[in-house]
Amino acid sequence: MSEKLTIGMFGFGVVGQGLYDIIKTKDLNLEIKKFVIKNADKKRSLPAELFTTDADDILNDPQINTIVELIDDADAAFAITKRALESGKNVVSANKKMVASHLEELAEIQQKHGTSLLYEGAVCGSIPIIRNLEEYYDNELLHSVSGIFNGSSNYILSKIFNENQSYQTALKDAQDLGFAETDPTLDVGGYDPKFKLAIVASHAYGIYVNPDDILNLGIDTLGEADVRYAREKNYKIKLVPLARETEDQKVVLYVLPRFIQKGDLLYNVENEYNGVVVKAAFADEQFFLGKGAGGHPTGSAVLSDITALRYGYKYEYKKHLEGQGVSYSADHELRVYFRYEDEDLLEKIQFNQVLERFHSADHKYVIGTIALQEIIDKRDLIHHQDNFLAELP
């Protein structure tokens, strides 16, 4: 019933090692034949003959029928994935940027060559959200999918709100613990959750959206005044990607910091946890919570994809093929808090309505409604160390 998998793996970092740890505890009818690594000199915990620096050792090996791709470089990952799928090998990837940026082409390649690319590990670590959107909510009218998709920035926000740390201390803490990279822009700038959002939106609504076209603002300019404001109103701040179907079959997508009220499902998602909220016409509100990062949770998702390949599983992209008639749009109005420094700036950004204004010796903010397209157009003005923008409930 199950097909024996002979695996070639690219990368042997924290996820690769986590995966290897998992596999060795089980009898799974699969074998990891070779790892391709960048640095041949690094000391490894496994026998040297398992490692190579030459990608061809895997990609040209006819015995290897499955590629597991766990490298950081999205361009290299895409080249590997494409070549593997085209040569009849199935692929499991955890590279969200690669998948998000090339999803339409990758779906076409899979169809043309009858191969399968699975990427549950690319989105929210251990939470099986892609599988559930693809299989379980395949005929649901989905109102929205949102959540906390980035463990690093959520860890930082938890430290700030629960332990009164400053942004800088919390960031350093996260970096020391390995939850954040030396250059944390991908995480705290909201790029990482944006890639995941593009993939989620694709499986939720059957659309392909270039991540470059999706707005992301992060928590990288969060200041003490913003935290104080949140506390006064009994809010926490979370970094939230959102896909929402509006009337007229339009789907709005963006990643923004958001003030979260007590009682909201995301309010208690703390530290490195991820959470996904699916709102649907009939299933109503569904919530998935799990660890979003780390070698074992992501390894667990990757392993689940690997073992599904033994049974010939592939994403059907049914919603894409059937054509849901929905399309990506930025036609949406938001209610936001915007802290700023430069009074001239406020002249350049057009709010639909200004509801509150606050001035004090050390900071100023405005509460108002604004078009999503206006934030996209003025992103470079808005995203500045002196400013912070967040959506209000």
Added chain:
Amino acid sequence: MSEKLTIGMFGFGVVGQGLYDIIKTKDLNLEIKKFVIKNADKKRSLPAELFTTDADDILNDPQINTIVELIDDADAAFAITKRALESGKNVVSANKKMVASHLEELAEIQQKHGTSLLYEGAVCGSIPIIRNLEEYYDNELLHSVSGIFNGSSNYILSKIFNENQSYQTALKDAQDLGFAETDPTLDVGGYDPKFKLAIVASHAYGIYVNPDDILNLGIDTLGEADVRYAREKNYKIKLVPLARETEDQKVVLYVLPRFIQKGDLLYNVENEYNGVVVKAAFADEQFFLGKGAGGHPTGSAVLSDITALRYGYKYEYKKHLEGQGVSYSADHELRVYFRYEDEDLLEKIQFNQVLERFHSADHKYVIGTIALQEIIDKRDLIHHQDNFLAELP
């Protein structure tokens, strides 16, 4: 790619109606040809020719390839399901008692006849827990699966803890709203969550356990003193089914009221919501939350099963077939709170250790450790209007 389904449906109650509401909004390549109902005289919202009181009109119709079974009577449901599966028809059922009581036989029949029985709607309404245990956590070392599986009793407990209602008022409230039956024993006595637990445990661990062999105590004897005790300790009380793998590949199963601490994932699961906590070696802690009852959430799960049948989906029962080597056991010690009235009773029940004793004019309780087998053996003594037993964290 997808097969056209011609459906015969047993029952047209709240779930059947919910399902019909959902189906009519979509173009799903499926048709409901006939409903079998008990009461021919009842006014229906659909044309009379869609209804029959003769099961043979569906079961003998060769055009009908799919049976959807939504009736309350577990024995009748089993007869229908068995006959349908044996005659080559696939079945979707939401009857937890029927599925839990006959799972092993039903799995055998499916294998013998190559037919498929799906029952996601039988467990925790809209939460896709069976599918995920079967497909996604199929190679995970699962430490435990627990949660809130019964919306009616959870609704009652929410009213008691959040709105200071008495048990009797809360129960009546739930009955008035249709969340609890006129005879609420199945729900508040913990039988309904026990059936669901047997199904969950089966897909988690590959075991078949007769629900009659699983301990259940409910919230039907909850008193004011117990609520006061919980409040003093900052606990809530929830009715929690638990499947846990102990050392030596034993799986312990029981349904008991439990004191729940703030910070526990189940603490904020309120009213008619269900929540499932999966603890696994690699995915770590996973949490699923969704509406556990009602026509639309359950209808949504049933529909998801129906549409999966279009693609030939069946539970593989891989864990059962591969033999995980685990077996059901009652060899487990619990820490419990036990309120009692009759001092003699305490002589008859053997605690491993008594940690605290409390006496006052109006009530008495003991805190201690006790063997699960002892609770099972003395269940008839323990389950009495004057007593209340709950597990401590």
